[in-house]
Amino acid sequence: MSGFKETLKDAVRQMSFRTSLDTLKKKGVQQVNVLGIDRIIALIEAAVHRSLKSHLVGVEREAVADATKAEFLRLLRTNEDLQRQKTEVERQKERVEDEVDSLRRELFVQQHALELKLEQGSLSTANRYEGENAEIAKKVGEVIRSLAGGGNLPISIAEEKVMELVMNVIDGERKAADEARRALHDREVDNLQRRIKKLSSTLEQTEGRLQAVAAMKNIDSGISSLYREVQGLSLADAQSGKKKELMAEIFKANLKLQKKG
Amino acid sequence: MSDTKTTEETKKDHGVLYIGMDLGTSRTSVSASNGVRETVYSMVGYPKDVVSMKLLKKDVLFGKEALEKRLSLKLYKPLEKGVLKYTGDATMDAEAKANLKAAQDLIGEAIRMAKPRKDELIYCVIGAPAEASVKNREAIIEAARAHVDSVMLCSEPFSVAYGLDWLEDVLVIDIGAGTTDLCRMHGTMPEEADQVMFEIAGDAVDAELARQIEKTCPGAQFTIHMVKDVKERYGFVGDAPERCIVDLPVNGKPTPFDLTDQIRSACSILIEPILEGIHKLIASFDPQFQTKLKNRVLLAGGGSMVKGLDSAVEKAMKERLGGGKVIRIEEPIYGGANGALKIAHDMPADFWEQLK
Numbered sequence: 001m002s003g004f005k006e007t008l009k010d011a012v013r014q015m016s017f018r019t020s021l022d023t024l025k026k027k028g029v030q031q032v033n034v035l036g037i038d039r040i041i042a043l044i045e046a047a048v049h050r051s052l053k054s055h056l057v058g059v060e061r062e063a064v065a066d067a068t069k070a071e072f073l074r075l076l077r078t079n080e081d082l083q084r085q086k087t088e089v090e091r092q093k094e095r096v097e098d099e100v101d102s103l104r105r106e107l108f109v110q111q112h113a114l115e116l117k118l119e120q121g122s123l124s125t126a127n128r129y130e131g132e133n134a135e136i137a138k139k140v141g142e143v144i145r146s147l148a149g150g151g152n153l154p155i156s157i158a159e160e161k162v163m164e165l166v167m168n169v170i171d172g173e174r175k176a177a178d179e180a181r182r183a184l185h186d187r188e189v190d191n192l193q194r195r196i197k198k199l200s201s202t203l204e205q206t207e208g209r210l211q212a213v214a215a216m217k218n219i220d221s222g223i224s225s226l227y228r229e230v231q232g233l234s235l236a237d238a239q240s241g242k243k244k245e246l247m248a249e250i251f252k253a254n255l256k257l258q259k260k261g
Numbered sequence: 262m263s264d265t266k267t268t269e270e271t272k273k274d275h276g277v278l279y280i281g282m283d284l285g286t287s288r289t290s291v292s293a294s295n296g297v298r299e300t301v302y303s304m305v306g307y308p309k310d311v312v313s314m315k316l317l318k319k320d321v322l323f324g325k326e327a328l329e330k331r332l333s334l335k336l337y338k339p340l341e342k343g344v345l346k347y348t349g350d351a352t353m354d355a356e357a358k359a360n361l362k363a364a365q366d367l368i369g370e371a372i373r374m375a376k377p378r379k380d381e382l383i384y385c386v387i388g389a390p391a392e393a394s395v396k397n398r399e400a401i402i403e404a405a406r407a408h409v410d411s412v413m414l415c416s417e418p419f420s421v422a423y424g425l426d427w428l429e430d431v432l433v434i435d436i437g438a439g440t441t442d443l444c445r446m447h448g449t450m451p452e453e454a455d456q457v458m459f460e461i462a463g464d465a466v467d468a469e470l471a472r473q474i475e476k477t478c479p480g481a482q483f484t485i486h487m488v489k490d491v492k493e494r495y496g497f498v499g500d501a502p503e504r505c506i507v508d509l510p511v512n513g514k515p516t517p518f519d520l521t522d523q524i525r526s527a528c529s530i531l532i533e534p535i536l537e538g539i540h541k542l543i544a545s546f547d548p549q550f551q552t553k554l555k556n557r558v559l560l561a562g563g564g565s566m567v568k569g570l571d572s573a574v575e576k577a578m579k580e581r582l583g584g585g586k587v588i589r590i591e592e593p594i595y596g597g598a599n600g601a602l603k604i605a606h607d608m609p610a611d612f613w614e615q616l617k
Contacts, residue, residue: 223295224378230277230609232610249450250608251413254616
């Protein structure tokens with residue numbers, strides 16, 4: 001019995017709302033009448049008993065009172081369970097939505113990084129070659145000029161020959177270096193592409209889960225009927241007169257059965 | 262704010278959902294005005310103990326799921342021979358009370374299967390056997406009332422005929438699991454004299470088939486549920502459409518058995534009582550309309566799916582009554598539910614209101 005009272009108290013507490021004295025004053029309330037929760041519970045119980053007393057007697061009343069209390073507790077528990085389930089589904093949905101958002105953001109960042117990498121790759125190669133060429137030409141020029149100062153060979157021919165020689169060597173080196181650099185670059189691009197693919201797949205899965213959660217929520221909402229209003233027999237029905245009589249007979253039998261007649 | 266929201270949620274202003282239900286011994290079927298049509302075996306199971314409840318993660322299981330998990334459950338078939346296993350007596354024992362609860366849960370599940378919206382009015386018509394007692398009918402009404410706004414009962418064979426718009430001079434044969442019901446329709450609500458009921462139906466066929474298998478297939482192990490599956494898959498009378506080769510375990514090893522003759526013989530037990538019922542209802546009908554009635558015999562219910570039954574009854578009618586025409590309805594499983602749905606649809610609004 002005390003358990004029932006406690007539950008009733010909890011229910012009253014849940015249904016009440018908190019307010020401050022300041023708020024009440026702002027609303028123009030100067031004085032309030034205070035009614036304790038125990039008194040409220042006692043009043044509810046007294047009302048229930050009085051109502052039962054007016055309709056029922058003795059053992060029957062007690063049985064109905066007990067059954068009503070038990071049913072009340074059951075409904076309350078069911079309600080709490082449903083609330084918990086609802087909250088859990090909503091929490092799950094929020095979690096999945098957050099996950100989808102962060103995956104989308106990460107995917108965007110990775111795609112952007114890949115684009116930058118690809119652009120940087122081509123630009124830096126061109127700049128590097130230009131700088132290297134100038135540097136080599138400068139050095140070879142210096143060598144040739146110093147050679148020509150003490151010999152018979154025309155400077156231009158000597159320069160041309162040395163340049164040809166050096167450039168051949170350098171070209172070979174460059175090709176090897178380029179290949180190494182490309183391989184490294186390809187690896188990075190490949191990694192990024194793999195990562196993007198993985199992220200896309202995770203995103204797809206998470207979106208699927210989100211849909212499943214959303215679908216779970218929709219189960220409760222049911223499927224709408226075709227009808228917005230009560231229909232009844234169509235006057236265009238060829239047998240409407242006969243059907244009307246049959247409907248009335250079914251209704252009469254049910255009225256009697258359900259003791260509403 | 263939250264109070265306002267709650268009020269809005271419970272306000273039933275979205276529309277009206279009609280549900281037609283056929284509460285049968287073997288199956289319970291629903292048809293609803295939102296397009297949902299579902300059927301469930303009329304079986305309800307409750308976990309035997311805390312361990313099974315934890316394993317199954319459910320308080321109650323229905324239909325096929327209950328049948329499959331029956332080893333962990335207390336299994337109830339709340340209907341027997343077409344009516345609830347419930348007398349309404351004050352001396353009702355624990356088993357009867359448990360069956361009543363199972364019936365209530367089954368009706369609740371059937372309504373949930375129709376996927377109603379919380380904000381719609383739900384009006385339901387349930388096809389109940391004509392033989393159900395007043396207490397029995399009250400129990401069905403009470404069970405349904407917990408889930409719907411207004412509910413009515415009507416006779417099962419009547420709802421089948423109403424669903425097909427055959428209201429005059431038609432004889433409906435509804436072969437269920439527990440009973441076979443014959444009902445003569447002549448434009449008004451059928452009375453007691455218009456109805457014949459006997460207990461040779463689907464369950465009796467299962468029992469006969471089990472008896473024959475036991476007699477002719479030495480060592481074969483089986484349950485009544487396996488026999489029911491065999492009947493539902495192969496059931497026929499007359500010429501066999503195919504040989505019925507069924508694997509049954511013998512000493513733990515699946516062994517093929519040819520059950521063609523046994524199935525034919527078991528299913529044939531339906532014919533004679535049906536014919537007797539037809540004879541009785543036709544012979545006692547207005548002589549001027551007897552020929553018309555003979556030519557408008559409707560075969561409905563799960564048992565009507567036995568292949569060749571319509572032809573076999575027609576042939577027997579020719580021999581005994583000089584002729585007749587038997588029509589098998591298109592959807593035997595949903596015939597009753599569809600008819601009940603149509604009745605719900607045609608019922609005037611004020612009738613529903615008065616029964617709220």
